[in-house]
Amino acid sequence: MNLTLLLPEIIVIVGGLAVMLRDLWLPADRKDGLWAWALAVPLIALAATFLPQLDVAARISVDGAMIVNPEATALSGSFYLDGMSMLLKRAFCVAAALVILMSREYLSELNRGQGEFWSLALFALSGMFFCASANDFMSLFVALEVVTVSFFVLVAFKRSSGTSIEAGLKLLVMGSLSAALMLYGIAFVYGASGTVFFDQVVVNGEVTRTGLRDLLATGQLVYSTELLIGVMLIFLGLGFKTSAVPLHVWVPDVYQGAPTPVTAYLSVGSKLAGFVLMLRVLEVFSRSGPMVDSLTPFLALVAAVTLFYGNLGALPQSNIKRLLGYSSIGQCGYILLGIASAWTVGISGTLFYMTAYVVTNLAAFAVVILVSRATNSHEIDDYSGLGRKNPLLAAALTVALLSLAGVPPFIGFFGKFMLIGSTFGSDELRWLGLVGMVNVVIALYYYLCVIKRIYMREERHPAKSVVPLRLKVVLAISMAALVIGGIAPQFLADKTAEIAEELQFAPRPRGGEHR
Amino acid sequence: MTVTRRNAVSSVLWLVVAFLGMSALFLGMDAGFIGVIQVLVYAGAIMVLFLFVIMLLNLTPSGLLRVDRPRMKAAGLAAGVAFVALIVAIVTGGALWTRGSGDEAAILARTGSEKLVEGSVLDIADALFTDHLLPFELASVLLLVAIIGAVALTKRRL
Numbered sequence: 174m175n176l177t178l179l180l181p182e183i184i185v186i187v188g189g190l191a192v193m194l195r196d197l198w199l200p201a202d203r204k205d206g207l208w209a210w211a212l213a214v215p216l217i218a219l220a221a222t223f224l225p226q227l228d229v230a231a232r233i234s235v236d237g238a239m240i241v242n243p244e245a246t247a248l249s250g251s252f253y254l255d256g257m258s259m260l261l262k263r264a265f266c267v268a269a270a271l272v273i274l275m276s277r278e279y280l281s282e283l284n285r286g287q288g289e290f291w292s293l294a295l296f297a298l299s300g301m302f303f304c305a306s307a308n309d310f311m312s313l314f315v316a317l318e319v320v321t322v323s324f325f326v327l328v329a330f331k332r333s334s335g336t337s338i339e340a341g342l343k344l345l346v347m348g349s350l351s352a353a354l355m356l357y358g359i360a361f362v363y364g365a366s367g368t369v370f371f372d373q374v375v376v377n378g379e380v381t382r383t384g385l386r387d388l389l390a391t392g393q394l395v396y397s398t399e400l401l402i403g404v405m406l407i408f409l410g411l412g413f414k415t416s417a418v419p420l421h422v423w424v425p426d427v428y429q430g431a432p433t434p435v436t437a438y439l440s441v442g443s444k445l446a447g448f449v450l451m452l453r454v455l456e457v458f459s460r461s462g463p464m465v466d467s468l469t470p471f472l473a474l475v476a477a478v479t480l481f482y483g484n485l486g487a488l489p490q491s492n493i494k495r496l497l498g499y500s501s502i503g504q505c506g507y508i509l510l511g512i513a514s515a516w517t518v519g520i521s522g523t524l525f526y527m528t529a530y531v532v533t534n535l536a537a538f539a540v541v542i543l544v545s546r547a548t549n550s551h552e553i554d555d556y557s558g559l560g561r562k563n564p565l566l567a568a569a570l571t572v573a574l575l576s577l578a579g580v581p582p583f584i585g586f587f588g589k590f591m592l593i594g595s596t597f598g599s600d601e602l603r604w605l606g607l608v609g610m611v612n613v614v615i616a617l618y619y620y621l622c623v624i625k626r627i628y629m630r631e632e633r634h635p636a637k638s639v640v641p642l643r644l645k646v647v648l649a650i651s652m653a654a655l656v657i658g659g660i661a662p663q664f665l666a667d668k669t670a671e672i673a674e675e676l677q678f679a680p681r682p683r684g685g686e687h688r
Numbered sequence: 689m690t691v692t693r694r695n696a697v698s699s700v701l702w703l704v705v706a707f708l709g710m711s712a713l714f715l716g717m718d719a720g721f722i723g724v725i726q727v728l729v730y731a732g733a734i735m736v737l738f739l740f741v742i743m744l745l746n747l748t749p750s751g752l753l754r755v756d757r758p759r760m761k762a763a764g765l766a767a768g769v770a771f772v773a774l775i776v777a778i779v780t781g782g783a784l785w786t787r788g789s790g791d792e793a794a795i796l797a798r799t800g801s802e803k804l805v806e807g808s809v810l811d812i813a814d815a816l817f818t819d820h821l822l823p824f825e826l827a828s829v830l831l832l833v834a835i836i837g838a839v840a841l842t843k844r845r846l
Contacts, residue, residue: 186829193836251822289840296833303826311823319830326837341841374819382819 175247177226178254181218181262182302188214189295196288204287208277211291212270215298219266222259231255231675239677241386243375246308250374250384253308256672260524261305261449264531268441269298271535271650274643275542276434283331283432290330297323297442304446309384310359310369310407313450314352317414320446321348324439328431340430347413347423354420355410361403366394371457389460396463404458405471411454414447416505418478425486428498433545436494437538440501441531448527451512452520456676465515465679469601472513477608480506484615493541494551496619497534500577503616504530510609511592514602516682521673522591525666529576529584529658536573536651539644540566547638553623558632566638567627569648576655578620579613584658587666589613598682696742700735707731721809 176183192210199207221227231254233242245254273294280287300319307313325348329341363369366385374382388394413420428436458464483503490496508530511523541551543566548555560567576583579590589609596606640648658665707730714723816824 248822249819251820286840289836293833293836293840296829296836299829303822309820309823311820312826315823315826315830319826319833322830322833322837326833326840329841332841370819376818 175244178229178245178247179252180224180227181221181266182299182306184218184221185214185295185299185302188217189292189299192295193288193292196292199288205277205281207287207291208273208280211295212273214295215266215269215273218298218302219263219270222262222266227254227259229254232677241372246372249376250370250372250382251309251312252303252306253372254306256668256675257449257452257524258305260528260668260672261445262302264445264528265298265301265305265442268438268445268531268535269294271532271539271647272434272438272442274647275437275535275539276432277643278546278641279432279434279542286330290327293323293327294438297327297438301442301446305449307450307453308371310362310371313453314356314359317355317411317446317450318352320443321352321414324435324443327435328427328439330435331432334430336430337432340427343423343430344427347420351410351413351420354406358403358406358408358410361399361406363403365397365400365403371453385457386460389458389464394461396461396467401464401467404454404464404468407454408451408468408472408475411447411451412475415444415451415508416479416502417475417509418482418502421479421482421502421505424502425490425495425498428501429492429494429551433494433538433542436497437535437542440497440534440538444501444505445527445531448508448512448523452523452676455512455515456678459515459678469513469515472509472515473602473605476506476509476513477605478506479503479509480608480612482506484612484619487616487619490619491553492551493553493556493623496553496623497537497541500616500619501534503612504534504577506612507589507592507609510596510605513605514595514599514682516595516598516679517670517673517676518591518598518682519595520676520678521666521669522588522595524669524672525591525662526585526588528665528669529588529655532651532654532658533573533576533583533585536569536648536655537577539647539651540570540573543638543640543644547636553626555633556623557626557630559626560628562632563638563640566640566648569652571624571627572652572655574620574623576659578617580617582659583655584662585655586659587662591666595682602682697739700738700742703738704731704735707735719808721812 188211192207192214195210196204196207229245230242231245232239234240241253243250246252247254273291276290276294280290297320300316300323303312303316304320307316321344325341325345328344329338331337359369362385366388368383368385368388370382370384371386372384373380373387374384383393385394394400409420412418413423416424428440431439455468458468480503483499483501483506487496487499487503490499508523508526511519511526513519543563544556544559545551556570559570572583576585579585579588581587593606593609593613596602596609707726711723711726711731714720714726
């Protein structure tokens with residue numbers, strides 16, 4: 174039993190419990206200080222991910238073949254630690270810390286249930302951690318449900334607001350539907366293979382259960398219709414979390430109705446948890462050529478439809494949260510480009526973009542929170558004249574939106590460059606790259622419309638936003654990451670390339686071998 | 689019968705019969721423990737909860753569900769036909785669904801277990817506390833989240 178590997182998870186769960194209990198002992202007038210406790214948890218967990226004990230080689234070479242290192246797994250193989258899970262856990266920690274910094278003001282206005290809010294946010298974080306490390310379908314499902322159930326409550330947390338309750342209910346209904354689809358898919362895969370494990374389970378040096386990777390590698394499990402249906406259903410279920418078409422319909426309503434900090438958390442945390450599981454499942458089945466052949470067109474189609482839906486849907490929006498909701502569907506499409514291409518460069522781009530997306534989106538939402546506190550609305554028209562009123566805030570939003578649009582020199586540009594570039598390696602997917610490029614232009618239009626309002630229009634609300642220190646910290650961190658990541662993307666790109674190498678996707682694009 | 693009853697209470701009582709049938713299926717597969725738990729948990733606890741909720745809602749006869757829209761009837765008919773077609777397809781063309789999974793012996797060899805159906809208390813405990821310990825423990829977090837959520841969303845003053 175290798176419980177040291179679970180240290181960050183244990184810290185987060187214990188921290189969540191501690192915050193909840195601390196809430197009970199605090200007198201009502203001092204509950205505002207609870208945010209510092211909540212903030213400490215992701216920071217300690219982030220520090221814990223850098224411990225040398227967690228730095229275990231994810232793969233070892235046995236008889237010339239690279240296999241999963243049993244030392245890097247815990248709890249009979251259900252928990253797996255590799256470069257991808259570490260990178261994502263750090264990203265989740267940063268996301269949770271920034272969201273906690275943003276939520277403080279919102280919560281003191283709400284004046285109820287602070288302890289519950291913080292502990293739910295932390296439990297959601299623990300669920301995301303387990304998603305990043307899930308190594309069998311059972312853990313995958315339960316970890317994903319921990320995230321989803323926490324978000325049902327967080328989204329509906331503002332009980333006095335009808336839209337918040339409505340958003341929570343919509344998320345609940347769609348979430349249950351997608352969970353059912355995914356479970357059905359898992360049942361199909363189990364029926365075809367007889368195992369739910371990704372890797373074989375080794376107890377005391379003896380193999381006690383076989384895993385999908387090994388069955389596919391040895392050819393005991395071959396391509397079959399039921400396996401394909403199962404994997405597709407699982408991808409559909411995960412597509413709900415990542416807001417991919419066809420389970421995307423909840424996104425604009427929920428983004429609009431949920432409390433803004435929760436929307437920010439939902440747009441990065443829950444989404445990335447879905448993507449990391451997509452990558453994990455795809456990697457397991459990437460050993461089987463026919464499976465990849467059938468999955469690639471499916472994923473490519475989903476990516477293309479998601480891109481068009483998100484970016485075209487964003488065009489007529491007048492509410493900034495709805496706009497960011499549609500834009501988040503569009504961003505999901507870009508990440509799916511890399512996943513669909515399923516070769517090392519595409520996966521590296523996917524991981525790069527996922528990391529970049531955290532800071533970019535959180536920066537945009539931080540500005541939205543500040544502006545809406547001053548103007549009490551989320552209409553894009555109310556951003557008119559922001560450039561004269563709050564030049565720094567306007568600059569931050571501009572940078573965040575330009576990075577989302579993929580304009581150099583910000584970090585989003587390199588992410589999009591890698592993702593779209595990866596599809597051009599393969600003959601079959603070249604059309605998808607073109608779709609991606611067309612969508613960059615569409616997206617640029619609506620992001621620039623917002624920027625135009627900020628700088629070119631007369632102001633409508635004279636109220637100036639007061640920026641508390643906590644949000645200054647959020648904006649400073651994310652701006653620094655956006656610009657430094659944009660000027661020197663090499664550091665992160667090297668890291669993601671190394672991780673993609675470790676994941677053992679195809680080293681070359683499909684259909685591109687002859688070049 | 690569960691879906692044809694107009695009165696929700698009768699529906700629930702018929703659902704109990706369905707659950708008993710399911711537990712009989714488990715018993716037939718030598719999974720005694722699951723069969724008994726099925727009766728205790730579903731037919732017992734969950735059904736009592738269902739009945740409570742239905743009685744709290746206090747349905748009047750006028751509020752009972754009526755299926756009198758032709759479109760709904762057509763949809764129901766289509767679903768029924770599809771279901772029968774599915775059963776026929778499975779019974780006649782069974783080869784499609786077993787391809788790739790092999791026969792009993794192959795499944796046993798692949799999963800590394802001795803029996804095809806594992807349903808005794810020992811087997812379940814074995815699976816929960818060794819192979820699937822992580823999801824089992826994680827389920828406790830999930831339940832805690834659900835409890836906190838229920839309290840946070842329903843309590844008037846927090």
